[in-house]
Amino acid sequence: MKKTLTVLGVIILVVILIVGVGQWMTRNDEDKPGPTTTGASPTPGTDVDQPDSCPAYEVISAPGTWESKADDDPVHPTANPNSLLLGVTNPLQEAYGGDATADGANGGVKVWTLPYAAQFRNINALGEMSYDDSRNQGYDRVVEEMSATYAGCPGTQFILTGFSQGAVLTGDLATEIGNGNGPVPAANVAGVALIADGRREDGKGTLVGSPDVKGIGAEIALSSVNLLVQPIVPGASMRGPRPTNFGELQDRVNQFCDPADLVCSAPRDIGNAVARANDLIAANGIHAQYSTNGNVVPDATVPQWIVNWAKDIINN
Structure with missing residues (x-):
């Protein structure tokens, strides 16, 4: 039992190390021939009274831990020049008008990057905002942005993407929208990536590529030992699985996970954790490599895949 608890403690520490390692990421903005759209998406309605100033699409990007700041510019983010999702938003801004404007007029596409604390309090950084508070701040700000856009532009379609902590809050929001409890109707969401x-599990959304993913999101894997987690990462609740699937958005949500990434593919049980502990520790850098790792999706990196997927939606 003592050995098991020790290994669990080590795994939790690995989670701390890798949840936010995106600050060291490099990115690759080169587009490659990529995927066709996964999952059907609705066409913007023609019967909606949409002002000419409204964008046809709004891309909302939620960066990962340490890749944003609460006061960052959502149109021209500079908090972390190596942020993974800049590999998605920069090419889309360049493709649809180049320099986005604050009111959303960008050749029919508005690109908005979530400004939030993006922090993760832990035993090595007790002065940071807790994961729960940071995630909730990000969630609320995305809701505010979508609500404001929808109020003035009810025909605008949303494309949502998030990484790590940003993926968790975006996935939580997609669950609410898909089940009729979000700030916009599900019909206004063209796709989610x-x-x-950290709350990924089989059967919720479509896992793109990576057929060898065997684990589950860290918040699910560690939920049974939440009390053990708290002294190490105070204020980081391991909430377990989302209560439902993505509802109406089920076939519009794409999940990306390297099989060795402990954040989205953690061991399902304690016994398996003991067996895999050394492998997991050795592989913890994988979480930082989605912008360069060409093994997750065919013939591209994940950001390149998402850029091409978003272009397919917008152009069609």
Whole structure:
């Protein structure tokens, strides 16, 4: 039992190390021939009274831990120049008008990056905002942005993407929207792309590529030992699985997870954790490599896949 608890403690520490390692990421903005759209998406309605100033689409990007700041510019984010999702938003801004404007007029596409604390209090950084508070702040700000856009532009379609902590809050919001409890109708969401979602589990959304993913999201895997987690990461609740699937958005949510990434593919049981502990520790850098790792999806990196997927939606 003592050995098991020790290994669990080590795994939790690994989670701390890898949840936010995106600050060291490099990105690759080169587009490659990529995927066709996964999952059907609705066409913007023609019977909606949509002002000419409204974008046809709004891309909302939720960066991962340490890749944003609460006061960052959502149109021209500079908090972390190596943020993974800049590999998605920069090419889309360049493709649809180049320099986005604050009111959303960007050749029919508005690109908005979530400004939030993006922090993760832990035993090595007790002065940071807790994971729960940071995630909730991000969630609320995305809701505010979508609500404001929908109020003035009810025909605008949303494309949502998030990485790590940003994927968790975006996945939570997609669950609410898909089940009729969100800030916009499900019909207004054209697609969702989640990279390294800490609440990922089989059967919720479509896992793109990576057929060898055997684990589950860290929040699910560690939920049974939440009391053990708290002294190490105070204020980081391991909430377990989302209560439902994505509802009406089920076939519009794409999940991306490297099989060795402990954030989205943690061991399902304690026995398996003991057996895999050394392998997991050795592989913890994988979480930082979605912008360069060409093994998750065919013939591209994950950001390249998402760029091409979003272009398919917008152009069609």
